[in-house]
Amino acid sequence: MKIGLGMDTGGTYTDAVIMDLDTGEVLDKAKSMTTREDLCIGIRGAIEGIDGDLLEEVTVVALSSTLATNSVVEGKGCRVGLVCIGGDYNKAVSADYSVKVAGGHDYHGDPNEPLDMDAVRRFLESVRGKVDGLAVSGYLSIRNPEHEDAVREMAKEMLGVPVVCGHELSSSLGFSERTTTCIMNSRLIPVMDGLIRSVEAVLREKGVRAPLMIFRGDGSMMSGEVARERPVETILSGPAASLMGAMHMTGIRDAVVMDMGGTTTDIGVLRDGRPSLDPEGAVIGGKRTRVMAAQIATSGIGGDSRIVVNQGRIVLTSLRVMPLCVAARRWPHVAEHLSSLMSNLPTRYMRPVNVENKVFRTEFLRTIGRPRDPSMVTQADDELLDLVSSRPYTITGAAMELRRDEYEFNIPTLESYGFIQRVGLTPTDILHADGTYTEFDAGASKAGVAYMAALAGMTPDEFVSKARDAIRNKLALELAKVVLSEDSGELDLGKTGMDMVMKSITGRPGRDFHCTLKLDKPIVGIGAPSGVYIRWMSDVFGTDVVIDEDSDVGNAVGAITSSVSESIDVLIRPMLMVKAEGEYEAFSKLGRFRYGSIESAIADQEARAREYVVAAAERSNAEDICVTVDSDRRLYMTLPGGRDLDEVEMRVTAAGKPRQFS
Numbered sequence: 001m002k003i004g005l006g007m008d009t010g011g012t013y014t015d016a017v018i019m020d021l022d023t024g025e026v027l028d029k030a031k032s033m034t035t036r037e038d039l040c041i042g043i044r045g046a047i048e049g050i051d052g053d054l055l056e057e058v059t060v061v062a063l064s065s066t067l068a069t070n071s072v073v074e075g076k077g078c079r080v081g082l083v084c085i086g087g088d089y090n091k092a093v094s095a096d097y098s099v100k101v102a103g104g105h106d107y108h109g110d111p112n113e114p115l116d117m118d119a120v121r122r123f124l125e126s127v128r129g130k131v132d133g134l135a136v137s138g139y140l141s142i143r144n145p146e147h148e149d150a151v152r153e154m155a156k157e158m159l160g161v162p163v164v165c166g167h168e169l170s171s172s173l174g175f176s177e178r179t180t181t182c183i184m185n186s187r188l189i190p191v192m193d194g195l196i197r198s199v200e201a202v203l204r205e206k207g208v209r210a211p212l213m214i215f216r217g218d219g220s221m222m223s224g225e226v227a228r229e230r231p232v233e234t235i236l237s238g239p240a241a242s243l244m245g246a247m248h249m250t251g252i253r254d255a256v257v258m259d260m261g262g263t264t265t266d267i268g269v270l271r272d273g274r275p276s277l278d279p280e281g282a283v284i285g286g287k288r289t290r291v292m293a294a295q296i297a298t299s300g301i302g303g304d305s306r307i308v309v310n311q312g313r314i315v316l317t318s319l320r321v322m323p324l325c326v327a328a329r330r331w332p333h334v335a336e337h338l339s340s341l342m343s344n345l346p347t348r349y350m351r352p353v354n355v356e357n358k359v360f361r362t363e364f365l366r367t368i369g370r371p372r373d374p375s376m377v378t379q380a381d382d383e384l385l386d387l388v389s390s391r392p393y394t395i396t397g398a399a400m401e402l403r404r405d406e407y408e409f410n411i412p413t414l415e416s417y418g419f420i421q422r423v424g425l426t427p428t429d430i431l432h433a434d435g436t437y438t439e440f441d442a443g444a445s446k447a448g449v450a451y452m453a454a455l456a457g458m459t460p461d462e463f464v465s466k467a468r469d470a471i472r473n474k475l476a477l478e479l480a481k482v483v484l485s486e487d488s489g490e491l492d493l494g495k496t497g498m499d500m501v502m503k504s505i506t507g508r509p510g511r512d513f514h515c516t517l518k519l520d521k522p523i524v525g526i527g528a529p530s531g532v533y534i535r536w537m538s539d540v541f542g543t544d545v546v547i548d549e550d551s552d553v554g555n556a557v558g559a560i561t562s563s564v565s566e567s568i569d570v571l572i573r574p575m576l577m578v579k580a581e582g583e584y585e586a587f588s589k590l591g592r593f594r595y596g597s598i599e600s601a602i603a604d605q606e607a608r609a610r611e612y613v614v615a616a617a618e619r620s621n622a623e624d625i626c627v628t629v630d631s632d633r634r635l636y637m638t639l640p641g642g643r644d645l646d647e648v649e650m651r652v653t654a655a656g657k658p659r660q661f662s
Contacts, residue, residue: 003057006062006560007043008241009034012262012304014042017556022102028054029553047206058208062213064241064559067195068188077187078132083120085138085147086112089179097131099123103147104139109592115147123156132202133186134159137166137179144592160191166535167589170290171569181289183544185232194233196224210661211621217293219244219275221658222566223621232291235282238555240267245558246515246524247362249548258534259526262304263320267297267482287519299478303529307425307467308355309455314470315355321424325432328444331391334364337454338447348457356412362448364392364423380408385419392423392554425452430467436532471533476505476540480517505540519543526554564622565655566613572601572648598646613654622656
């Protein structure tokens with residue numbers, strides 16, 4: 001029996017699942033709180049929840065992680081130098097040290113000018129000991145990588161740090177995006193190396209000696225060794241794992257997948273058993289990359305999203321807080337404080353408030369991190385972090401304890417730095433208040449609802465009903481945006497489009513018409529809250545909602561049940577107007593080649609590509625490898641006299657299952 005251990009580190013929980021890889025049966029599963037300050041603490045906690053006897057039988061391990069995505073968004077990583085050859089980029093992501101040198105190529109792969117190796121050498125000497133990685137990006141290096149390769153060889157000899165070349169990461173046009181991707185990858189190399197070393201140490205500690213596979217953002221696996229070199233490819237691996245997990249658990253190959261966690265809801269589309277990929281490359285933190293990853297829409301609504309009241313209206317914010325019911329179970333004084341509010345409920349409050357700055361009487365503060373540099377925070381904020389590190393305090397209680405005014409504390413700033421977290425009312429509390437889900441302290445949730453309902457001028461039952469509607473409408477709107485933009489290619493619905501979508505979602509008609517938006521494929525729900533919230537989408541979109549009994553660990557299931565995949569893209573086209581022998585030229589990450597005929601070009605390039613992808617898949621720990629060739633041959637132009645010249649785009653892919661430990 002082949003036993004696999006799948007793990008996923010999400011924004012709120014780290015999941016672990018043990019699976020029989022022959023039958024697809026989930027044998028055991030566990031969860032632990034994700035520890036952002038050290039992901040391995042959460043991973044160790046999840047593994048410790050698994051049956052030890054089953055752990056001893058594990059033959060392969062797979063991990064999907066938010067680490068790369070979060071590091072890019074937060075600007076974390078190592079010191080990076082950049083050598084730009086023959087062009088400038090848009091500085092969407094900056095290197096710590098950079099230089100532009102002469103060189104680069106044209107669309108035929110011929111040099112625009114010679115590579116200035118003297119300038120490269122001077123730069124490398126100037127950054128020796130100052131960088132942990134080097135990015136090398138040449139203008140049109142995807143047509144000829146010789147300049148990037150030359151700089152890499154010199155840098156390896158002079159610096160002794162990892163060197164990443166743009167042509168290794170993408171074969172797509174777009175010098176700025178390719179350079180951005182190259183810098184990101186270089187910055188992430190030690191980050192990913194640290195994660196892999198730590199996870200491997202935990203696995204050894206638990207007696208697991210199976211190989212560790214890392215999940216990519218495109219829905220495939222790679223070995224830990226390859227992930228160390230190309231960590232940028234793990235961007236969006238968590239959401240991609242949910243898509244693959246949805247397919248594995250339900251057997252449905254065409255579906256909309258909604259993964260609702262504690263922090264966010266990720267929405268993607270499965271088409272013929274594969275994630276729909278972003279054709280332009282993933283956008284992370286507003287920055288376009290050339291990383292091929294699942295086309296995922298992320299909405300800041302999850303089971304732990306903050307719910308507040310402003311001018312009598314219920315407001316759902318994207319801020320992740322600890323639910324009242326969870327905190328009350330952990331700290332009895334939280335439940336006592338909330339209970340005391342029941343005897344002194346406020347009157348309706350209609351004046352506008354800044355909900356970001358406002359800390360409500362039902363909310364507490366707790367420390368989850370400390371600044372490396374004390375100058376990052378004020379004296380008052382530093383005192384607050386000390387106080388609430390032992391247990392949560394209300395803002396009023398903290399001010400009294402520290403003998404300060406409440407307004408001396410910069411709560412939104414501390415939250416943005418990741419130093420402090422609120423305890424507050426959430427969708428999880430709404431489920432506890434109405435009795436749908438009562439794993440934690442339902443009394444605390446009901447007290448929080450009663451207080452907010454009084455502020456809004458509602459009864460608790462009215463508040464719960466309207467809160468459920470707000471959550472339902474928010475999720476439905478995000479889903480509608482995904483399917484409409486997938487179809488039209490436009491992200492902006494416009495005022496009229498938004499009005500029609502909201503009429504469809506709410507069921508409220510216009511003066512002379514009504515709208516209905518019906519999905520032609522089912523919705524698969526992933527994540528612990530999906531059992532309630534995603535089910536509501538069935539009535540809104542007139543389709544089936546499918547939720548597997550193991551949907552709460554769907555990402556971990558997706559991570560361990562996928563395949564290893566390595567691809568290479570090849571472009572073959574006529575050499576028109578080029579003063580060189582031959583009639584056709586071919587470009588790939590393997591270099592530039594020239595041929596006398598298109599048939600010889602196709603045969604040679606396919607052979608080279610097959611050899612490359614098989615070797616790459618074997619390096620990624622694949623076995624039982626199958627190679628596929630997708631080729632698009634089309635008319636390029638017709639010459640005078642009627643002779644046709646064709647162009648060929650070829651993608652060669654090697655895929656296989658990860659090799660098992662025996």
